[in-house]
Amino acid sequence: MNTTSSNSNIPAAIQELGQQLYHSHHKYKESALRHRRFRHRDIVPLIEQLQEQSAFEVQVAGHSVQGRSIYLIKAGTGKTKVMLWSQMHGDEPTATMALFDLLHFLNQTDELDAIRKHILEHLTLYIVPMLNPDGAEMYTRRNALGIDMNRDALRLQSPESELLKQLRDQFEPAFGFNLHDQSRYYTAGYTARPATISFLAPAYDHARNINTVRERAMRTIAGMDHVLQQFIPGQVAKFNDEHEPRAFGDNIQKWGTSVILVESGGQHGDPEKQHIRQLNFTAILSGLYLIAEDAYKAFELEGYDRIPENQRHLYDLVLRHVRYIENGRDTMLDIGINRLEVDAPNHLGFYHSSAVEEIGDMSVFHGYEELDASGLTLVPGKVYEQPIDSLDDLTSELGAELLSQGFTTIRVKHLPGVLPDPTSLPLNVTGIASIVNHQLALDEPANFILKDAQDQARYAVLNGFVYDLQGDRPELFHGILH
Ligand SMILES: [Zn+2]
Numbered sequence: 273m274n275t276t277s278s279n280s281n282i283p284a285a286i287q288e289l290g291q292q293l294y295h296s297h298h299k300y301k302e303s304a305l306r307h308r309r310f311r312h313r314d315i316v317p318l319i320e321q322l323q324e325q326s327a328f329e330v331q332v333a334g335h336s337v338q339g340r341s342i343y344l345i346k347a348g349t350g351k352t353k354v355m356l357w358s359q360m361h362g363d364e365p366t367a368t369m370a371l372f373d374l375l376h377f378l379n380q381t382d383e384l385d386a387i388r389k390h391i392l393e394h395l396t397l398y399i400v401p402m403l404n405p406d407g408a409e410m411y412t413r414r415n416a417l418g419i420d421m422n423r424d425a426l427r428l429q430s431p432e433s434e435l436l437k438q439l440r441d442q443f444e445p446a447f448g449f450n451l452h453d454q455s456r457y458y459t460a461g462y463t464a465r466p467a468t469i470s471f472l473a474p475a476y477d478h479a480r481n482i483n484t485v486r487e488r489a490m491r492t493i494a495g496m497d498h499v500l501q502q503f504i505p506g507q508v509a510k511f512n513d514e515h516e517p518r519a520f521g522d523n524i525q526k527w528g529t530s531v532i533l534v535e536s537g538g539q540h541g542d543p544e545k546q547h548i549r550q551l552n553f554t555a556i557l558s559g560l561y562l563i564a565e566d567a568y569k570a571f572e573l574e575g576y577d578r579i580p581e582n583q584r585h586l587y588d589l590v591l592r593h594v595r596y597i598e599n600g601r602d603t604m605l606d607i608g609i610n611r612l613e614v615d616a617p618n619h620l621g622f623y624h625s626s627a628v629e630e631i632g633d634m635s636v637f638h639g640y641e642e643l644d645a646s647g648l649t650l651v652p653g654k655v656y657e658q659p660i661d662s663l664d665d666l667t668s669e670l671g672a673e674l675l676s677q678g679f680t681t682i683r684v685k686h687l688p689g690v691l692p693d694p695t696s697l698p699l700n701v702t703g704i705a706s707i708v709n710h711q712l713a714l715d716e717p718a719n720f721i722l723k724d725a726q727d728q729a730r731y732a733v734l735n736g737f738v739y740d741l742q743g744d745r746p747e748l749f750h751g752i753l754h
Contacts (some may be wrong), residue, residue, distance in 0.1 A: 282495075286498065286558055286561070286562060286567065290502060292387070293377075293384075293557050293558065294554040296382075299382070300374070301376075301550075302373055304318060305318075305368075305369045306546075308363075308365050308544055309365075309619060309620050309621065310369075310408075311408055311619075312340045312402065315368070316341070318372055322345060322375060327379045328345050328379070329347075330343060330344070330345050330346075333400065334432070334435035335431060336406045336431060336432055337415055337416035337417050338405075338416050340406060342400065342403060343401065344398060344399070344400055345398075345399040346397065346399075347375070347392060347399070348378075348391065348392040348393070348397050349396060350392065350393055351396075352394060352395050352396070352446050352447070352563060352564070353445040353446055354396070354445055354446065354449070355399075355440065355443060355447070355448045355449070356398070356399050356451065357400040357403050357448075357449070357450065358370075358400070358403065358451040359401065359403055359404055359407075359451070360404050360421045361407060361413040361422065362404045362405075362408040362410065362415070363412055363453070364413070364451075364452045365408065366536035367451030367452070367534065367552050368401045368402050368451075369545075369546075369552075370549045370550075370556065371401045373549070374399075378397075390564050395560060395564050398443055398445065400436070400439065403435075403436060409619070410619055411615055417429070421520070422521075423519065424518065425519055425522075425523040426518055440527060440529060444529070445529050446563075447488070447492070447530045448524050449532050449534060449559070450474075450521045450524070450531055452534070453535065453536045454537045454582070456538025456539075457584050457586040457587065457610070458470065458509065458537050458538075458582040458584055459582070459583050459584075459638065460509040460580050460582070460583075461580025461581060463580070463638075464585075466540065466586055467538075468504045468507040468536075468537050468539045469504065469508050469534065469535065469536065469548070469552070469555065470510060470534075471497065471508070471511070471579065472512075472533040472535070473487075473490045473493055473513075473530070474486075474516075474519065474522045474525050475513045475525070476515070476522055476525040478515045480513055480514075485525060485528055485530050486525055489531055491575075491576070492532055492563060493532055493559075493576055495558065495562045495575075496558055498575065499558040503554070504539070504551065507539070509537075510581050534552065534555065536548045537582075538586070538640075585638055586638055586640065587608035587609060587630065587637060588610045588639065589609040589611070589639050589642070589643070589733075590607070590609075590634055590637065590638065590639030590641075590643070591645045592643065593644065594606070594607060594650045595647075595648065596712060597649065598711075598712075605631055605632060606630070606631075606633060606634035606635070607628060607630070607631055607650075607712070608628070608634055608637060609626055610629050610736070611624040611626050612625050612626070616693070624735065624752075625717070626717045626735045626736025627718070627736070628712065628716055629715070631714060645722055645731075647725060648730055648731070650721075650722055651721050652721075653678065653679065653700075654678050654679045654710075654721075655708050656674055656681065656699075657683060658683075659683035659684060660683070660684055661685050661686060662686045663687070663688065663701065666682060666684070670698070670699075672698065672739075672745065675699065675721075675734065677729070678721045679699070680710060680719040680732065680733075680734050681699065681701070681710070681754065682699050682701060683703065684701055684703065684704075691753055694751065695750045697751040697753070698750070698751065700734065700735060700751035701751060701752075701754070702753070702754040706754055708754055717736070718733050719733065720732075720733040729741055734749065734750075735750060
């Protein structure tokens with residue numbers, strides 16, 4: 273693509289460029305970042321390596337509440353300034369990984385030289401990866417003051433917020449990329465497809481007016497969507513554009529920088545979001561190219577308007593048409609179950625803890641995993657009352673045997689002082705005296721047996737995971753400690 277292209281060629285050309293970026297991503301992927309729970313100490317050596325490269329100017333731009341360095345990396349010499357910041361919410365790390373990949377891309381020499389040269393000649397990039405390193409340390413949204421940075425754009429009580437505002441005012445970038453993660457339970461509109469990437473050109477007022485600043489962001493997003501549709505058709509959505517007066521995106525838009533919000537959502541089979549990282553890399557670089565070329569102008573606002581809105585219509589598991597009898601009342605239900613991530617004590621790993629989040633007619637909702645339970649009856653999982661001595665006695669064979677007999681929890685006489693990693697438990701575990709109730713109830717854990725017409729256990733639902741008792745044990749399947 274070059275500036276002499278007529279507008280009608282730009283959509284096809286940017287798709288082709290997106291293909292090249294997408295398929296070469298592996299060459300630039302920062303191999304030290306492999307999952308979402310990395311921390312400040314993991315990115316410091318990566319930034320020190322960048323410091324050695326002549327392509328970049330690296331500086332410590334400021335510090336977090338707990339004194340961690342927040343870095344600013346400058347690249348390119350162009351007249352259009354673009355600022356990109358990630359992870360203002362500590363537990364939203366996907367784009368931080370993509371930014372390191374993007375930096376590696378900029379620093380290479382290969383057959384994509386024309387693309388990177390164009391970006392670096394036309395743009396000056398100001399990149400702030402991991403704006404909230406204290407939150408990343410604990411894998412929490414908020415910073416060490418307990419403040420949500422994205423509600424601190426006006427008061428600026430957090431040093432991290434103050435820094436972001438100061439950098440914005442210092443450089444006055446034409447464009448800003450505000451990089452987040454969103455819930456994996458969003459769908460793209462009223463479909464069953466997850467909103468794997470969502471965009472937003474935030475509104476700068478309650479009336480959601482569109483001025484030239486916001487319009488530029490909308491057109492660029494239309495172009496980025498056009499690129500992504502090739503890889504995740506129907507899985508791009510728009511975040512709600514209700515104006516939030518305290519949020520950074522909304523204010524930075526108001527202050528005159530065209531803000532492109534990118535939210536990394538969910539995708540089936542990508543729990544650590546490594547494919548979504550690749551999509552971020554592709555979308556952000558495509559967006560930068562469109563800006564460098566002024567080619568975003570080739571995309572109409574209708575392209576932005578057409579992107580469906582996020583709907584919270586997804587669950588991890590939906591059981592359909594299951595029979596349930598309680599107090600003599602015979603009902604047919606759908607049940608929506610989520611498997612919430614609970615941080616392991618060191619914040620480096622996590623386990624799942626289930627919750628029933630919907631009961632009733634779920635015909636408008638969808639599951640990453642669905643089970644047609646027609647003809648099956650749900651009964652609460654039972655507690656195996658005869659305690660075993662220790663967790664060492666709880667083998668996966670014993671777990672499978674007890675599940676097939678309708679038990680989802682076992683009592684253990686001697687629980688260890690340091691509790692084990694729950695991901696190793698083939699059944700829920702509890703002590704000898706606790707009271708356990710696996711009745712079906714909203715917001716309670718999902719531990720059920722689905723019985724067939726012959727009253728035989730057909731499926732076990734343990735901690736929100738489904739086990740077809742006539743098949744193999746699922747790969748991801750574990751109980752928890754009560
Ligand atoms: Zn966020």
